[in-house]
Amino acid sequence: xxxxxxxxxxxxxxxxxxxxxxxxxxxxxxxxxxxxxxxxxxxxxxxxxxxxxxxxxxxxxxxxxxxxxxxxxxxxxxxxxxxxxxxxxxxxxxxxxxxxxxxxxxxxxxxxxxxxxxxxxxxxxxxxxxxxxxxxxxxxxxxxxxxxxxxxxxxxxxxxxxxxxxxxxxxxxxxxxxxxxxxxxxxxxxxxxxxxxxxxxxxxxxxxxxxxxxxxxxxxxxxxxxxxxxxxxxxxxxxxxxxxxxxxxxxxxxxxxxxxxxxxxxxxxxxxxxxxxxxxxxxxxxxxxxxxxxxxxxxx
Numbered sequence: 185x186x187x188x189x190x191x192x193x194x195x196x197x198x199x200x201x202x203x204x205x206x207x208x209x210x211x212x213x214x215x216x217x218x219x220x221x222x223x224x225x226x227x228x229x230x231x232x233x234x235x236x237x238x239x240x241x242x243x244x245x246x247x248x249x250x251x252x253x254x255x256x257x258x259x260x261x262x263x264x265x266x267x268x269x270x271x272x273x274x275x276x277x278x279x280x281x282x283x284x285x286x287x288x289x290x291x292x293x294x295x296x297x298x299x300x301x302x303x304x305x306x307x308x309x310x311x312x313x314x315x316x317x318x319x320x321x322x323x324x325x326x327x328x329x330x331x332x333x334x335x336x337x338x339x340x341x342x343x344x345x346x347x348x349x350x351x352x353x354x355x356x357x358x359x360x361x362x363x364x365x366x367x368x369x370x371x372x373x374x375x376x377x378x379x380x381x382x383x384x385x386x387x388x389x390x391x392x393x394x395x396x397x398x399x400x401x402x403x404x405x406x407x408x409x410x411x412x413x414x415x416x417x418x419x420x421x422x423x424x425x426x427x428x429x430x431x432x433x434x435x436x437x438x439x440x441x442x443x444x445x446x447x448x449x450x451x452x453x454x455x456x457x458x459x460x461x462x463x464x465x466x467x468x469x470x471x472x473x474x475x476x477x478x479x480x481x482x483x484x
């Protein structure tokens with residue numbers, strides 16, 4: 185039998201028109217699709233999964249990651265194709281990793297909610313979906329949007345950053361950061377983020393509050409006053425972490441606390457990557473530096 189061109193479409197949640205045209209690597213790019221374009225595919229997803237596709241049916245447009253010609257599968261006599269699941273798995277992971285990196289670039293839970301392979305019918309050219317992966321439900325609905333200035337920066341960040349991250353401690357911190365989007369409870373997300381900060385910036389088991397807070401201030405403070413402010417705020421967040429762990433009272437941590445800590449973790453991971461140092465070398469540098477110094481910035 186002849187081989188049939190296979191195409192990919194992935195549906196994004198929590199995004200808007202600001203990411204249209206963003207290159208996602210390996211030939212994947214974000215497009216805005218009309219309701220008429222995608223409803224046949226979404227209906228197949230609902231039929232396949234037995235549940236709603238997870239979108240507002242009144243929406244006039246959808247933001248999708250697309251790539252044509254991801255593979256060629258052998259046609260079957262019944263008009264279908266000989267499906268190879270590894271192609272869908274690899275395409276889904278490639279795009280999903282880029283979505284995870286966008287969350288590291290900027291706040292907002294951009295989610296690849298559905299990944300679909302399809303081919304085109306010979307007679308009518310209609311999309312014929314046959315392979316599906318779904319991430320459902322989406323618990324964190326924080327919107328992701330880019331300014332005009334951020335759009336090219338986001339594209340450059342996706343090109344320059346590859347998962348898994350090269351430094352083990354940074355990768356583990358990133359995974360803990362990523363987990364904060366997978367729970368609806370602010371307290372649990374907060375604890376996951378504090379683990380990320382400890383993995384990234386704690387040199388020993390002693391004086392955790394002081395060491396993590398000071399290292400965060402030195403790492404992120406662009407000047408002395410800014411570093412001192414981060415140091416003070418991190419001590420307050422760490423106090424909330426300790427009270428939460430010791431009492432179990434989740435009301436001690438607000439969503440605003442979680443988002444503030446998530447921003448510190450996000451910027452801490454990126455700054456640690458920017459330094460180009462191992463964890464031990466970075467912590468040694470932070471230990472001897474004052475707020476606002478950041479010598480690795482002067483070398484760049």
